Amino acid sequence: MSKGPKQAIYSEFATVARALGSQHRLEMLEHLAQGERGVEALATRVGLSVANTSQHLQHLRRAGLVASRRDGKFVLYRLADIGVLGLMASLSAVAARNLAEVERIRLAYFADRDGMEPVSREELLQRTRDGLVTVLDVRPADEFAAGHVPGAVNIPLGELEARLAGLDPDREVVAYCRGPWCVLSFEAVAALRARGYTARRLEDGLPEWQAAGLPLERGTFEGGR
Amino acid sequence: MSKGPKQAIYSEFATVARALGSQHRLEMLEHLAQGERGVEALATRVGLSVANTSQHLQHLRRAGLVASRRDGKFVLYRLADIGVLGLMASLSAVAARNLAEVERIRLAYFADRDGMEPVSREELLQRTRDGLVTVLDVRPADEFAAGHVPGAVNIPLGELEARLAGLDPDREVVAYCRGPWCVLSFEAVAALRARGYTARRLEDGLPEWQAAGLPLERGTFEGGR
DNA sequence: CAGACATTCAACATATCACTTGAATGATGT
DNA sequence: ACATCATTCAAGTGATATGTTGAATGTCTG
Numbered sequence: 221m222s223k224g225p226k227q228a229i230y231s232e233f234a235t236v237a238r239a240l241g242s243q244h245r246l247e248m249l250e251h252l253a254q255g256e257r258g259v260e261a262l263a264t265r266v267g268l269s270v271a272n273t274s275q276h277l278q279h280l281r282r283a284g285l286v287a288s289r290r291d292g293k294f295v296l297y298r299l300a301d302i303g304v305l306g307l308m309a310s311l312s313a314v315a316a317r318n319l320a321e322v323e324r325i326r327l328a329y330f331a332d333r334d335g336m337e338p339v340s341r342e343e344l345l346q347r348t349r350d351g352l353v354t355v356l357d358v359r360p361a362d363e364f365a366a367g368h369v370p371g372a373v374n375i376p377l378g379e380l381e382a383r384l385a386g387l388d389p390d391r392e393v394v395a396y397c398r399g400p401w402c403v404l405s406f407e408a409v410a411a412l413r414a415r416g417y418t419a420r421r422l423e424d425g426l427p428e429w430q431a432a433g434l435p436l437e438r439g440t441f442e443g444g445r
Numbered sequence: 446m447s448k449g450p451k452q453a454i455y456s457e458f459a460t461v462a463r464a465l466g467s468q469h470r471l472e473m474l475e476h477l478a479q480g481e482r483g484v485e486a487l488a489t490r491v492g493l494s495v496a497n498t499s500q501h502l503q504h505l506r507r508a509g510l511v512a513s514r515r516d517g518k519f520v521l522y523r524l525a526d527i528g529v530l531g532l533m534a535s536l537s538a539v540a541a542r543n544l545a546e547v548e549r550i551r552l553a554y555f556a557d558r559d560g561m562e563p564v565s566r567e568e569l570l571q572r573t574r575d576g577l578v579t580v581l582d583v584r585p586a587d588e589f590a591a592g593h594v595p596g597a598v599n600i601p602l603g604e605l606e607a608r609l610a611g612l613d614p615d616r617e618v619v620a621y622c623r624g625p626w627c628v629l630s631f632e633a634v635a636a637l638r639a640r641g642y643t644a645r646r647l648e649d650g651l652p653e654w655q656a657a658g659l660p661l662e663r664g665t666f667e668g669g670r
Numbered sequence: 671c672a673g674a675c676a677t678t679c680a681a682c683a684t685a686t687c688a689c690t691t692g693a694a695t696g697a698t699g700t
Numbered sequence: 701a702c703a704t705c706a707t708t709c710a711a712g713t714g715a716t717a718t719g720t721t722g723a724a725t726g727t728c729t730g
Contacts, residue, residue, distance in 0.1 A: 225554035226628050231468040232547050233533075236540045238466030242688085243456040259707060272689055274708060279687095284543025293697055293706050303539045308458075310532040315461045318509025318525045322457050329450035403451050467718085484677060497719055499678060504717095518676050518727050 239283030240311065244268060245276050250399055252286060253305055253427035254359070255366035256296040305431050312401065330406060338423035339394050341432060344369075347394075354387060356395040358408045359426070369396065369429060370437040377404045380411055389417060396422035396429075464508030465536065469493060470501050475623055477511060478530055478652035479584070480591035481521040530656050537626065554631075561634070563648035564619050566657060569594075572619075579612060581620040583633045584651070592661040594621065594654060602629045605636055617643045624650035 239245060247266050251257060257265075263273035277297055280286040287300040299305065316322050330336055339347075347353045348371060355372040357364050364374040375383050377397075387393060393412055397404035405421045412419035422429075430436055464470060472491050476482060482490075488498035502522055505511040512525040524530065541547050564572075572578045573596060580597040582589050589599035600608050602622075612618060618637055622629035630646045637644035647654075655661055 224628060225550055226472070226626060227468060228550045229547060229626050230471045232544055232550070233471055233536055233540050234466050234468045236536055236544070237462050237471075238687095241459050241463030241466045243452060243459045244688090246455045246458055246462075247451070269690075270707075271691080271709090274706095275688085278708085284540065290697085293704090295707065300543045301539060303535065303542060307532075307535040307539050310528065310535040311458055311461055314526060314528045314532050315458050315509065317528060319457055319461070322454060325450055325453045325457070401451060401454050403449060463717090469718095494720075495677075496679090496721080499676095500719085503678080515727085518674095520677065 236283045236285065239280050239285055240307070242276070245280055246308070248273070248276060248280070249285065249299065249304065249308060250402065252297055252299050253425075254363045254398055256298045258294040258296055262297070302431055305427055309400075309428075329403075336406075336409070336421065338421045340423050341429060341434065344394055344422055345434070347392075353392045353394050355422075356387070356393050356408065357397070357426075358395055358404045359397050363398075363426075365439060367430065367436040367438050368426060370435055372396075372437070377408055380408055384415065387412075387417070393417055393419040394422055395419060397425050399425035399427060461508045461510065464505050464510055465532070467501070470505055471533070473498070473501060473505070474510065474524065474529065474533060475627065477522055477524050478650075479588045479623055481523045483519040483521055487522070527656055530652055534625075534653075554628075561631075561646065563646045565648050566654060566659065569619055569647055570659070572617075578617045578619050580647075581612070581618050581633065582622070582651075583620055583629045584622050588623075588651075590664060592655065592663050593651060595660055595662040597621075597662070602633055605633055609640060612637075612642065614642060617645070619645055619647055621647035621654075622650050624652055 240249075244266055248262055251262060251265050259274050259277065260270055262277070263270045266273065268276070277286060277288070281288060281297075281300075284300055285304050286297050288295050288297045290296075344353070344355070348355060355369050357368045357372040357374045358377045358380065359374070360376050361374060364372075368374065373386065375386065393409075395405040395408040395412070397408075400423065402425055405425075409419045409421050426436075465474075469491055473487055476487055476490050484499050484502065485495055487502070488495045491498065493501070502511060502513070506513060506522075506525075509525055510529050511522050513520050513522045515521075569578070569580070573580060580594050582593045582597040582599045583602045583605065584599070585601050586599060589597075589601075593599065598611065600611065618634075620630040620633040620637070622633075625648065627650055630650075634644045634646050651661075
């Protein structure tokens with residue numbers, strides 16, 4: 221089929237790239253970056269049928285992007301390699317820099333981006349050391365339990381309005397979620413600002429925090445439910 | 446079509462990834478990393494028809510991976526962004542780490558890889574400063590003319606046997622070509638070793654050298670044809 | 671302006687991909 | 701062993717991608 225080793229190698233690379241070439245699979249990778257997930261749990265989160273999700277996962281596995289293990293009757297998938305996060309970061313960087321459409325969507329959705337300047341990881345570390353900010357994790361409770369920024373408070377976005385009492389209005393809030401393109405923290409910041417809070421986003425999500433070698437805190441699964 | 450901004454953004458990212466998801470387009474990007482090229486010149490190099498090449502290029506352009514400009518009756522394409530090289534590097538890193546097939550091809554083709562340990566850029570810089578090595582650029586003369594490692598000698602692979610006289614047998618030769626997956630330098634090293642030379646490959650090719658911010662030398666188009 | 675030439679477009683055949691549905695597999699627990 | 705449940709497989713349909721061919725576009729040259 222292919223003439224030389226170069227063709228064969230590039231053909232393999234193309235397989236990996238094709239596996240990334242689907243909106244749904246990219247979204248699945250974002251979720252898997254939060255931690256292991258079973259097929260059905262993933263299917264629910266990305267809004268696809270179980271069978272379809274399973275096939276996408278196998279596509280990703282053939283491309284070497286995810287790995288799986290069996291645990292009882294569940295098959296748990298995870299990113300095959302921390303490098304997959306870096307690959308997605310490169311992909312988004314190139315797309316954001318060269319596709320006008322990406323910038324257009326950002327502006328259209330996040331109208332008041334002037335005040336949205338994200339907080340860098342270094343800045344957040346500095347300010348938590350100084351005790352100046354409340355770190356807010358707006359992901360679902362199970363993702364929080366699997367690992368979060370040390371000292372962070374978990375209020376899933378859907379419960380934010382109901383649990384505002386847990387947030388000191390006099391402290392700046394820095395919210396984060398799954399990654400640089402996850403909308404949860406954007407919406408949390410918008411909601412908090414509407415209530416008079418001083419709030420900003422962390423530049424990336426938890427997976428990037430972890431990939432940067434910064435410490436995680438686990439457990440502390442307060443909420444039940 | 447897509448529900449939220451996240452879906453829309455990921456859909457754009459997927460477009461970029463799909464553009465990378467073709468053996469031929471990846472090969473075209475490797476060539477464009479050497480410098481601007483017209484459609485027909487590229488078509489010849491990758492072995493595709495002109496019309497087909499043109500369509501692939503437009504696919505790449507829509508994905509923001511290449512840009513073009515008109516020069517007389519030629520349309521010259523180039524990488525849109527130096528980040529595209531980084532994206533390809535991430536892609537190949539993930540593929541090499543997670544796909545057994547990639548390693549298999551490497552081993553099958555480059556049987557004696559033990560002695561093939563590549564030279565790093567830093568090591569090459571050090572050894573050229575010390576005057577210990579001949580740097581050999583085995584790419585075609587026009588690519589050499591568009592930019593090469595300072596002090597390098599250009600002997601296109603096809604002319605290597607005929608021009609061995611130009612290489613001092615007592616100096617180590619470090620050969621490089623288009624990139625980490627370009628076979629020219631592998632074959633040059635094998636040929637030189639068969640003739641008794643001490644020869645090794647540079648770990649990457651010229652585009653990576655340039656991307657690392659190292660100096661280039663231009664012109665010196667000695668050979669004519 | 672006419673001819674030459676590089677590139678792009680349009681239309682087509684073939685192959686691959688995405689998603690659905692319903693059945694098959696494989697591990698668990700009674 | 702049997703029933704249960706998560707996951708995977710298989711088959712089918714509509715959509716998308718690839719590569720070919722021949723014509724159209726647009727720019728330079730004479």
